[in-house]
Amino acid sequence: MTPPTAEGRRFRAYTTRHLDDLLKRAGLSDEQRLRARAVATVLPFRSNTYVVDDLIDWSAAPDDPIYRLVFPQEDMLPSEDVTTLARLLADDPKGAELKAASFAVRRRLNPHPAGQLELNRPRVGEDQLQGIQHKYRETVLFFPQQGQTCHAYCTYCFRWAQFVGDSDLKMASNDIDQLVAYIKAHPEVTSVLVTGGDPMIMGEPVLRRYLAPLMELEQIESIRLGTKALGYWPQRFVTDPDAEDTLRLFEEVVAAGKNLAVMAHFTHPRELEPELVVEAVKRIRGTGAVIRTQAPLIRSINDRPELWSSMWRTQHTMGMIPYYMFVERDTGPQDYFAVPLAQAVDVFREAYSQVSGLCRTVRGPSMSADPGKVCVDGVAEVAGQQVFVLHMIQARDPKLVGTPFFAKYDPDAVWLHDLEPAFAEKFPFQ
Numbered sequence: 001m002t003p004p005t006a007e008g009r010r011f012r013a014y015t016t017r018h019l020d021d022l023l024k025r026a027g028l029s030d031e032q033r034l035r036a037r038a039v040a041t042v043l044p045f046r047s048n049t050y051v052v053d054d055l056i057d058w059s060a061a062p063d064d065p066i067y068r069l070v071f072p073q074e075d076m077l078p079s080e081d082v083t084t085l086a087r088l089l090a091d092d093p094k095g096a097e098l099k100a101a102s103f104a105v106r107r108r109l110n111p112h113p114a115g116q117l118e119l120n121r122p123r124v125g126e127d128q129l130q131g132i133q134h135k136y137r138e139t140v141l142f143f144p145q146q147g148q149t150c151h152a153y154c155t156y157c158f159r160w161a162q163f164v165g166d167s168d169l170k171m172a173s174n175d176i177d178q179l180v181a182y183i184k185a186h187p188e189v190t191s192v193l194v195t196g197g198d199p200m201i202m203g204e205p206v207l208r209r210y211l212a213p214l215m216e217l218e219q220i221e222s223i224r225l226g227t228k229a230l231g232y233w234p235q236r237f238v239t240d241p242d243a244e245d246t247l248r249l250f251e252e253v254v255a256a257g258k259n260l261a262v263m264a265h266f267t268h269p270r271e272l273e274p275e276l277v278v279e280a281v282k283r284i285r286g287t288g289a290v291i292r293t294q295a296p297l298i299r300s301i302n303d304r305p306e307l308w309s310s311m312w313r314t315q316h317t318m319g320m321i322p323y324y325m326f327v328e329r330d331t332g333p334q335d336y337f338a339v340p341l342a343q344a345v346d347v348f349r350e351a352y353s354q355v356s357g358l359c360r361t362v363r364g365p366s367m368s369a370d371p372g373k374v375c376v377d378g379v380a381e382v383a384g385q386q387v388f389v390l391h392m393i394q395a396r397d398p399k400l401v402g403t404p405f406f407a408k409y410d411p412d413a414v415w416l417h418d419l420e421p422a423f424a425e426k427f428p429f430q
């Protein structure tokens with residue numbers, strides 16, 4: 001076998017088995033490593049050779065933002081929990097007691113925010129459909145079974161429960177016929193968002209099996225692929241054995257008259273720097289697909305406005321379209337990563353003010369909450385009272401889209417459920 005080259009390296013994952021060695025590389029002490037590994041018994045860890053060797057600046061670890069993007073931090077969970085888990089992990093790493101303790105901690109982390117498992121799952125007669133979510137009239141989300149993992153896991157992942165044993169694949173389906181039948185029965189659906197995990201973890205033949213029937217559907221105007229592959233494994237579009245076939249598949253979707261949108265998740269400007277990413281973006285754009293970018297605002301990883309303006313400008317220059325800045329959801333280690341809404345709005349506005357009008361396609365900061373996507377527009381003084389001004393970008397009830405409303409200013413609020421209505425008894429969606 002020829003040794004893998006920098007460009008043509010085959011995908012190799014790092015899992016919890018490799019964690020201790022990798023943490024040593026960050027210079028953590030025995031105790032610190034044990035505590036970080038204790039966190040990884042609750043929240044999923046996965047990385048790969050590209051992220052570890054090409055993206056992380058090890059001289060800056062453990063403060064390096066890309067290191068923090070994938071490696072567990074001991075303070076991501078309450079310290080008493082970490083102490084308990086660390087003791088159990090040291091005593092008996094395979095023991096039932098550790099398993100039970102990590103399960104209990106997970107239950108307290110709101111594993112399925114915004115009623116994901118129940119509220120948005122469509123029914124046909126008595127049956128609740130697996131792997132399909134239909135929350136907003138025009139758009140259906142599809143979770144292909146083979147796409148429910150990622151090339152690496154983000155420490156702040158809002159779908160983390162998908163990756164740990166207790167709720168595995170509850171949202172996934174391999175039944176494309178069922179999705180097609182559902183869409184045909186719902187003529188209002190014009191957009192399908194294939195998501196995960198990361199659908200680009202699937203090889204081209206599997207991806208084709210899902211996309212081919214969708215591109216035949218006349219009512220479908222756009223097909224979106226929610227992915228972090230451009231950040232975590234750009235080889236997927238350049239040097240992987242099925243890269244060329246994948247690009248041909250993208251061309252076919254475009255030729256079928258659909259808007260193919262690669263919804264690319266980029267967390268930090270560093271992810272845009274490698275030559276491989278530049279090349280991957282060029283190739284995808286060459287197929288006629290459009291790349292739109294999105295990410296959550298995360299404390300200690302990307303909570304400075306200069307990082308966002310830099311991301312948006314570079315993306316724009318590369319031909320991508322900035323789409324969403326999200327607020328970190330109310331799940332997993334939210335307490336650790338949350339940026340208060342009052343601060344999020346400042347970060348957004350300052351970054352937004354630093355870019356040209358062509359980059360101002362981006363919207364946010366947006367909370368994907370139970371009633372819909374709620375955008376925090378700003379803080380204002382109205383009738384002598386300090387308030388948040390908000391509006392709904394998306395809503396279960398389409399009549400509410402675009403309606404402005406107010407909430408009492410609260411400097412500590414981090415999520416919709418922390419807010420109280422101002423000048424009204426209720427919020428419009430209540």
Ligand SMILES: *Cc1c(COP(=O)(O)O)cnc(C)c1O
Pocket residue numbers: 133135136139140141193368373393394
């Ligand atoms: C964000 C989201 C969509 C897509 O909304 P757009 O505004 O069209 O981008 C669809 N369904 C769910 C559940 C979402 O969270």
Ligand code: SF4
Pocket residue numbers: 149150152153154156157158159160196197198227228265
């Ligand atoms: S890429 Fe998305 S689904 Fe995958 S770990 Fe990151 S946030 Fe979660």
